[in-house]
Amino acid sequence: MAGQTKPGGLGRIFLRKSVEQMHAEHEQGELKKTLGAWNLILLGIGCIIGTGIFVLTGRAAAEFAGPGIMISFVITGTLCALVALAYAELAAAIPVSGSAYSYSYASMGEIVAWVMGLLLVLEYGLAASTVAVGWSGYVVSFLADYGIHIPAALQAAPGVPVTDHDTGAVIGTGMVNLPALIAIGAVTMLLTLGVSESASVNNVIVFIKVGVVIAFIVIGASHVDPALWSPLIPEQIPAPAPGTDMAIGAQITRALGGVLTGADTGQYGVPGLITGAATIFFAYIGFEAVSTAGAESKNPSRDMPIGILGSLIICTILYILTCAVLVGIVPYALLDNPAPIAMAVDRMGLPWFATVVKIGAIAGLSSVMLVLLYGQTRIFYTMARDGLIPQVFANVHSKFKTPWVNTILVGLLASGFAGFMGLDDLADLTNVGTLAAFAIICITVIYLRFARPNMKRPFNMPMPVMLVVSVLGALMCIFLLMSLMAHDKTRNFFLIYLAGGFVLYFVYGLQNSKLAKGLTVGGHEAKPMELPHKGD
Numbered sequence: 001m002a003g004q005t006k007p008g009g010l011g012r013i014f015l016r017k018s019v020e021q022m023h024a025e026h027e028q029g030e031l032k033k034t035l036g037a038w039n040l041i042l043l044g045i046g047c048i049i050g051t052g053i054f055v056l057t058g059r060a061a062a063e064f065a066g067p068g069i070m071i072s073f074v075i076t077g078t079l080c081a082l083v084a085l086a087y088a089e090l091a092a093a094i095p096v097s098g099s100a101y102s103y104s105y106a107s108m109g110e111i112v113a114w115v116m117g118l119l120l121v122l123e124y125g126l127a128a129s130t131v132a133v134g135w136s137g138y139v140v141s142f143l144a145d146y147g148i149h150i151p152a153a154l155q156a157a158p159g160v161p162v163t164d165h166d167t168g169a170v171i172g173t174g175m176v177n178l179p180a181l182i183a184i185g186a187v188t189m190l191l192t193l194g195v196s197e198s199a200s201v202n203n204v205i206v207f208i209k210v211g212v213v214i215a216f217i218v219i220g221a222s223h224v225d226p227a228l229w230s231p232l233i234p235e236q237i238p239a240p241a242p243g244t245d246m247a248i249g250a251q252i253t254r255a256l257g258g259v260l261t262g263a264d265t266g267q268y269g270v271p272g273l274i275t276g277a278a279t280i281f282f283a284y285i286g287f288e289a290v291s292t293a294g295a296e297s298k299n300p301s302r303d304m305p306i307g308i309l310g311s312l313i314i315c316t317i318l319y320i321l322t323c324a325v326l327v328g329i330v331p332y333a334l335l336d337n338p339a340p341i342a343m344a345v346d347r348m349g350l351p352w353f354a355t356v357v358k359i360g361a362i363a364g365l366s367s368v369m370l371v372l373l374y375g376q377t378r379i380f381y382t383m384a385r386d387g388l389i390p391q392v393f394a395n396v397h398s399k400f401k402t403p404w405v406n407t408i409l410v411g412l413l414a415s416g417f418a419g420f421m422g423l424d425d426l427a428d429l430t431n432v433g434t435l436a437a438f439a440i441i442c443i444t445v446i447y448l449r450f451a452r453p454n455m456k457r458p459f460n461m462p463m464p465v466m467l468v469v470s471v472l473g474a475l476m477c478i479f480l481l482m483s484l485m486a487h488d489k490t491r492n493f494f495l496i497y498l499a500g501g502f503v504l505y506f507v508y509g510l511q512n513s514k515l516a517k518g519l520t521v522g523g524h525e526a527k528p529m530e531l532p533h534k535g536d
Helices: 009-014 019-028 037-048 051-093 100-107 110-145 178-193 195-221 248-261 269-284 287-296 300-329 340-347 351-385 404-420 423-451 463-484 488-512
Strands: 161-163 170-173
Touching: 009 110, 037 195, 037 287, 037 300, 037 351, 051 110, 051 269, 051 287, 051 300, 051 340, 051 351, 051 423, 051 463, 100 110, 100 351, 100 423, 110 178, 110 351, 110 404, 110 423, 110 488, 178 351, 178 404, 195 300, 195 340, 195 351, 269 300, 269 423, 287 300, 300 340, 340 351, 351 404, 423 463, 423 488
Parallel strands: none
Antiparallel strands: 161 170
């Protein structure tokens, strides 16, 4: 803690920033405080509703859960609710930019905060690239409906097969995903202009895509055949024998279902519900992005929990209702389609609505990219103010009041991954970073409850509830993380990435840490911070 006798040598890496110092730095921040509770809820919805509902739902139903995909969404929503409660408590108590990075700095020290920063690059930066690739697919399909065909070489990353949207036949391989590059570039420019402007655009987009989802639920309800919901949990199909040609993601999620249920799992059955839940985990990434907006929230102690929990609850309800309509219109075995909702609308005999759905999907994925890139830039902004990465990432534009250099650099990095890396690899790495970050957050809540029992917590769970929620959330996240690390390519990239991150920390971050130098974000000597008295 600033103001205390600081350890020498490697002991420096475990220095912790006091919560009081974070509050003081928050007050000195240059970012505009323009976001209210509804802005934060819409920010969360804008990030959550996207690839999951428009792309992954069909695959999860067809390959794993059948009509029980509705239950799978409940399972995954429950896991995310556990983590959301932990995030809500931390966001209300430490309402600053930086999200999980800042919370880790206050609890387990600088080296853990650095690791969290690395994980959040995967969660936000690569997730934005992942969504951009999904956005590209919908745009290419939409343009093809009107006779505009983008060359195969410009539709996907190098070496990725490109299929015809009508016949499904392979028509070539990609060289660069040009639409994804353009999408990231446009979002980057918008974020550079200002957060209030970006929030306004996001609000409009959120209303559009939520309107499309609700319209699908309402209009589709009259076309539902209840017989397609039966059986809700189809009979289990034995898993393919080892060595068969099955995607690694399917192998992992099916193996996960077997571990949790003790069954030799394949498609459907109760294990299928579990594997379906693991498959759609990506659909829930985003609710925690609200916590990155602490420095720009008008009343963060009150509004941050509302934004986090409110957005998660609303999206979970919409997901379950959408799945109910989807599997009630299209037999679940046919839903392994990149645009399952549009497929369902076609079966309604309403081609005009299929076009509306594609437009809604494009708008929806656009808002997801915006929120994810926003979160990444604010994390780098906070790390730069702490001295762990170069100061240029904390430079704020005199007119727009945004970290403009930071935003442009993040945009360039994200566009590179979107243009030249495949969807499956991006999604796996995103999930690894997210699950690891979620686990650390659950542990952080427990640590601060015992290390700082008298810290002011505008939102807090009763102690027994907190222990159950945090321990269960951490264990579930670690279990899912280990299943993803079974993929050699993902594991090797992740380990090399972490190793490179540690080298960067010891070469630059450790030498320039303002906390280690006893400096505040303003560059002045830090004064001793007193812990609050009992009852504060």
